[in-house]
Amino acid sequence: MPSRHAAIRAAITGLALLSGISALSVQPAQAIPAFARKYTLDCVACHTAPPRLNTFGERFLENGYQLPGTEDGGTTGKKSLGDLNLDDFANYTGVRLRGNVLRSHQFKQQNPPVAERGMVHNNSEFGFPEIFSLFTAGSLTKNIGFFAELESNLEESSTGIERAFMTFNNLGGNNLANIRVGRIDPSATFSFSTLRQQLEFVGESVHPSTNMVQRAGLFPLAASAKFYGLRNRSGSVISPYAPSLYNAVAETGIEVRGRPFGDWFMYQIGMLNGANETFGDSNRGKDVYGAVRFDYARTAHFSASLSGFAYLGNSNATVLTETGQADVNWHRYGIAAHVRYKMFDLYGMYTLDRIAHVPAAALASFDTSASGLSLALDTYVTNRTLLSLRYDHMDAGGDLSQRTSQSFAGFQLKQYLRSNVALFARTDLNLRRAEDGNAAARNLRHALFAGIDIAY
């Protein structure tokens, strides 16, 4: 196992280097991205550690980017120009640059049969931060807010609007009904938010012609699609690692949520064009979802929540049969919880996916259920060092000839040079036994990353 030892040595060296760099560069934390600029606050007023929100940040988000308990959209930080209230541009706009400058993947079997030649092999490579996000958000006026995020991902060769929506808040009374409409992330206010992970998504590798997964992705698997061989309505294969349905990064639709009985209870109902729809609605059927969240957030530096959701798809995916593609209904049910005490932030989610209306002819080779579990813990081990752990498990469904369940554990140390500039080193270990053959989820044994995360 020389490659494994080499990787461990590299990890230790990387972490030591990271510690060395950070020890030389500790400076007062003053850096302030967009909302922090507007309210002259440090990032940690709203975040435990960006992008994770603390309780204050969660309520700020729920209130449509207004201070909790207030309707400040028309005033705070703005200049009055006639009947316009405008923020300084910098108070609306932020950027984030993140990604890996070093990554290493180690496999059990080099380029197994059917894998793309040269793609699946032990390698360590240098890169540069590959994901750049530009976002603009704020309140246009009292109780009307907006959010838009443009993301460019060099590795995926994609640039486009990730999320873009309007918010209408406190309709009918304080926190009674808050509406988001546009391209939204449904799980934004859930106990486990897809987008608020310390361990970034690491993309899978898919064979360009066979669509077979060659290298497993490293994702919060409870949020992932979990099915092999499932296709969207245009016929493209949906990656089993793609965040989807209620846990999608963004889908187009409308939702209403509120806390009509006080802070302890939140409801959420929504309707989307469908899973993996790009623009428009290809089948005119709508997916619907509902969620509830129970909160305890009072005192002694403690908060906790328990959430549950049901997402009901309507012809939102297809499976291949001998006669062509057949529409299926892809549903998901999930529960999640978070517990936060002082520097500890523990959160997790379990999801169960079901696919209904699979044609009888396909059922013999297609598992219609799948489940996923993600558990994460973030904790500061020093004032500037964040340790993150995540366990991911997927009981995969779908095409029986491809599906492979997987379990990974990820460890990350993030060193904040300033509150908006962090270096990280991360390693992910496969907890399942290695297998020969094609199973990407078993063949990838471990991975190592080092990179940077900057928000400004």
Place this chain on the structure above:
Amino acid sequence: MHVTHLKYITILIVMGLCASTAQAVKPPLNRDTLAEGRRIYEQACAWCHGIGGEGDGPAGWFIGRYSSPRPRNFVKDGYKLRSTASGELPTDQDLFKVITQGIPGVMPAYRSLNEQERWQVIAYLKSWNPAFEEEQPVPLTFPSGARGPTEAGIQNGRNLYVKYDCRVCHGDNGEGDGPEATAGHLRDTYELPIRATKLTDPSSFKNGASPQDMFRTLMTGMDGTPMPAYANEFAGQEEALWELVWYLRSLSGHEGS
């Protein structure tokens, strides 16, 4: 005729000042006021200060994490930001000012609460500390720096900066890098490490960055932190204290008032 105009202008200025201090909308202290204050507090303030006002709200930990400041404990802590002498409670106007202007870096300005709501919150948070019923906080008097900054005054201010050992914490040039600060010896009353203010960056001044704010901070100190009050040292020598203020202002490139 000119005198009459001057009177009108003076009256308008006074009216404007009165309006800005917002005392007119201060509600009576009764159960309704406290109930409304509690409602607002629990929606806007409790996330950091805690539902019981003890500074232990679920979001409060992350503001300082392992360092100062932590959110104020309204039940038993003293107050940093005051116009009263060291060790005394703040005036209502002091509390109103903090809620209205916020504290750079750690607390947002709650101008989005209307003035009456701010007064209601103040009434509620004062109800936790019985000392507010027993004492009537009296602000110190702060004479204006009538002469303004002069080159000689700024130089004298520098001498005072050295004489009173400001440099021990704030550093020779006000960069917050004095020997006590860099050695990590500065602690608040909870023994949490605390940074010396970087005097070259007025936007980070927690008690305000105007000359009057700085004069007040020097007079009152910041209770609970290593920043002492200099009211006794400068008793009867307010003009010298203004010279220190002008020197501190000069560190960030401000020459005038």
